[in-house]
Amino acid sequence: MFKLSIKPQWQLVRGDARHLLPRVVELLVGIDETGTLVGACERMNLSYRYAWGILQEGHQAFGVPLVDSRRGRGAALTPLGEKLVWADRRIAARLSPVLDSLASELEVELERALSDAQGILRLQASHGFAVELLRDWFARQQIPLDLKYRSSLEALAALNAGACDLAGFHVPLGEFQREALQQYSQWLQPTHRLVLLATRRQGLMVAPGNPKRVRGLADLVRGDVRFVNRQTGSGTRMLLDLLLRKEQLQAQHIEGYDTSEYTHAAVAAFVASGMADAGFGVETPAKRFGLEFLPLASERYFFACSAEFLSSATMTRVLASLRSPELKAAINALAGYDGMQAGTVMTVSEAFPERR
Incomplete structure (x- = not known):
């Protein structure tokens, strides 16, 4: 079984249509993360002389340096260098779920072309970092996965249409649970079975030092x-709207309420790059981007499936994988996540007694 990785790459083109060396941004990211040009060279397997030439070409193209290099003090990015690095991170944060979905589809096609693939797990799910873990985890467990990232509503609709085997969605705990469930009522059936993946925290992400x-x-x-x-239609935006209504706050009075991103990581990158002062999402990307996090709500992330699929050979393997101590530890290592009950199976009425 093959695992496919697709990474975004972008390049700068000058007004004279001349391309800058495509590795200039990668080099700047390396300098930012290691603190030295030498460290970036080692990471990229480049000679110091060649890397210096890349930086000089960037300097000539923009008319200003990209790196401030001081003897004995390593290397620091200039404001322009920082802008390029954050542009790269925002691109990756926004596109990674899309590219992961495409990679998963291509993996399935390769698997089918190379063998009579059976037991491919069709998963449509709201993007989350525990779900992200599963792609690598299932690959190691030799569980073929066809993963498509969708909103919670879209995933549940796909399950009802027979377009997937598992639908990933999240529901807040506490006072907003009943109202959130009403949003899913058309698609969440009493006959469905629910498998808990994790609980996680949602809240405000703000710049370091707030x-x-x-x-x-x-x-x-x-x-x-x-x-x-x-984005509109996401479970996270629905939760934010419920929280705003509780505090009697008007969305139209929030500068940037209509500015949206499609992933938690993209929201965090937007704030970390200085383009916003605050964003709403899960804790994991806030910590990864060096932001401060103010928790406001907790929620459970479930997979829904039919009772018939729950007893299938494929799902038996999936449940065994979800219940493994190694995977639970990996989920727990994600900031704001708790995976200790991963793999717990419930009926809809057991998970949500108020729906009885």
């Missing part, structure tokens, strides 16, 4: 706080 002194949702309507949201 320079705008954001303490809660009420600060978003002050006028001096730029916000970035998740």
Whole structure:
């Protein structure tokens, strides 16, 4: 079984149509993460002389240096160098789920071309970092996976249409659970079986040091706080709207409420790049991008399937994998995630007694 990886790559073209060396951004990322040009060269397997030439070409193209190199103090990116690095991170954060879905589809096609592939797991799911883990985990367990990232509503609709075997969706715990379930009522059937993947925290992501002194949702309507949201139809945006309504806050008073990204990581990258002062999402990308996180709600992430599929040979292997101590430990290592109950099977009424 093959595992396919697709990474975004972009390049800069000058006004005279001349391409800058495509590795200039990769080199800048390496310098930012290692703190030295030598460290970046070692990571990229480049000679120091060649790497220096890349930086000089960038300097000539832009008319300003990309790196400030000081004897005995390593190397630091200039403001332009930092902008290029954050552009790269935003591109990766926005496109990675799309590319992961495409890679998964191509893996399935390769598997079918090379053998009479059986037991391919068709998963449509709201993007999350525990789900992201599963792609690598299932590959190691030799469980063929056809993964497509969709909103929670789209995933459940696909399950009802027979377009997938498992649908990943998330529901807040506590006072908003009943109202969130109403959004899913058309697609979540009493005959479905639910498999818990994890619980996780959602909240506000803010810049290091919290320079705008954001303490809660009420600060978003002050006028001096730029916000970035998740896309319409996502479970995360639905949760934010419920929280805003509870505090009697008007979305139209939030600068940037209509500015949206399609993943939690893209929201975090948007804030970390300085384009917004706050965003709403899960804790994991906030920590990865060096942001501060203000938890506001907890939620459970489930996979829904039919009772028939639950007893299939494929699902038996999936459940064994989800219940493994190694996977639970990997989920627990994600900031804000708890995977100790991963693999727990419930009926809809057991998971949500208020629906009885």
